[in-house]
Amino acid sequence: MARFFCEGCQKESNFLPIYVAMKIAGVSRRTIYYWLEHRWVHCRELPSGRPVICETSLSRPKRPSRDLVPEPSRLQKARKTVQPRAIP
Numbered sequence: 001m002a003r004f005f006c007e008g009c010q011k012e013s014n015f016l017p018i019y020v021a022m023k024i025a026g027v028s029r030r031t032i033y034y035w036l037e038h039r040w041v042h043c044r045e046l047p048s049g050r051p052v053i054c055e056t057s058l059s060r061p062k063r064p065s066r067d068l069v070p071e072p073s074r075l076q077k078a079r080k081t082v083q084p085r086a087i088p
Helices: 018-025 029-037 055-059 074-078
Strands: 002-006 011-017 043-045 051-054
Touching (some): 011 018, 011 055, 018 029, 018 051, 018 055, 029 051, 051 055
Antiparallel strands (some): 002 011, 043 051
16 A cells, blocks of 8 residues: 555545455456546556555545436337227
C-alpha cells in the first residue's frame, strides 16, 4: 500500500495493489479492470509499471450507470392496452 494524491478524488489516499482491491470489493480482477475502463475507480501507475487503485474511489458508493440500466425494448414501448369491445 502506498499513499499518493489522487487526481480524481482531489485528496491524498491510500493506493492498493489490484489483488487487495479485489478482496476489499469482493469482485474479480476483470471487474476491477472494467471499473478502471469506465473510470469508476481511480488508478495510478507505480514507477515499476504496476497499477494501484485509489482506496477512496473504491469504497465510495456508486451510482448506477446509464449504460448498465436496460432500456425497455421497442416491443414493450409499442404495446398498448387493448380494451375489449362490446359485442352488439
